[in-house]
Amino acid sequence: MEYESVLIVKPEVFIYKIPPRASNRGYRAADWNLKEPTWTGRMRLVAKGTTCILKLEDKTSGALFANCPIDTYPGVAIESVSDSSRYFVIRVQDDNGRSAFLGLGFGDRSDSFDLNVALQDHFKWVKNQEQIEKEKTEPKQELDLGFKEGETIKINMRITKKDGSEGSSRTGKGKGTGGVLPPPPGGLGKIAPPPAVAAAPATLRQSPGGSPAHRSVSGGGAGTEWTDYASAGGNQGQQNSANANWVQF
Numbered sequence: 001m002e003y004e005s006v007l008i009v010k011p012e013v014f015i016y017k018i019p020p021r022a023s024n025r026g027y028r029a030a031d032w033n034l035k036e037p038t039w040t041g042r043m044r045l046v047a048k049g050t051t052c053i054l055k056l057e058d059k060t061s062g063a064l065f066a067n068c069p070i071d072t073y074p075g076v077a078i079e080s081v082s083d084s085s086r087y088f089v090i091r092v093q094d095d096n097g098r099s100a101f102l103g104l105g106f107g108d109r110s111d112s113f114d115l116n117v118a119l120q121d122h123f124k125w126v127k128n129q130e131q132i133e134k135e136k137t138e139p140k141q142e143l144d145l146g147f148k149e150g151e152t153i154k155i156n157m158r159i160t161k162k163d164g165s166e167g168s169s170r171t172g173k174g175k176g177t178g179g180v181l182p183p184p185p186g187g188l189g190k191i192a193p194p195p196a197v198a199a200a201p202a203t204l205r206q207s208p209g210g211s212p213a214h215r216s217v218s219g220g221g222a223g224t225e226w227t228d229y230a231s232a233g234g235n236q237g238q239q240n241s242a243n244a245n246w247v248q249f
Contacts, residue, residue: 007045007052008118010111015039015056015065016103018089027079029087032103041065043104045118050126052119054078054090066092066102073119078104086112 014037054068070077088104
């Protein structure tokens, strides 16, 4: 059982008598007597299944004035005029199948926009329903994912070892282990430590004041601070022997 659903309701619309179409250029609202509409009332757009009907009814009593069955949009049943977005030409039919073309107008552009959107949404839904029914009747083409004769595939897998390192399932000659250099062999590449230096005996280290070259020369007055530089040459051998105990770095 199909229920009748209301798609849109407009409380006030205007109906006009229109002259026959003179050419294929389309209808023009300027050719109508827009100041004197033939009828004023309510418009309801209803749907029953895939059928859509535009009904013109009396504002107060709801009595039916005319029916406009719409089978497609845009189409012959309802057509926009060429000079305004607020006016349409509709084809009304009576119970005997007789039809006539009338002018339909709205006082506001938003009302005509709502009618356009409601008709487009309804016929979009009808198209989707037809596509669903078509898919139910027609067998679906099964997708063949099997291998054709002579076809092969190549798979590269990375296998994780027990120690946590990754290895390739395919081993090649002359290839390293993932770019990591191996450690050097034991004993090679190590720098030898410097040789141990024997420490000089503590007794051989002398302060500059205690060296033979710095000793005061006797004579020339007791307690003098001056050094006889002439005697330094005679003591050079002693100084060299003393300096031999120093370590030279």
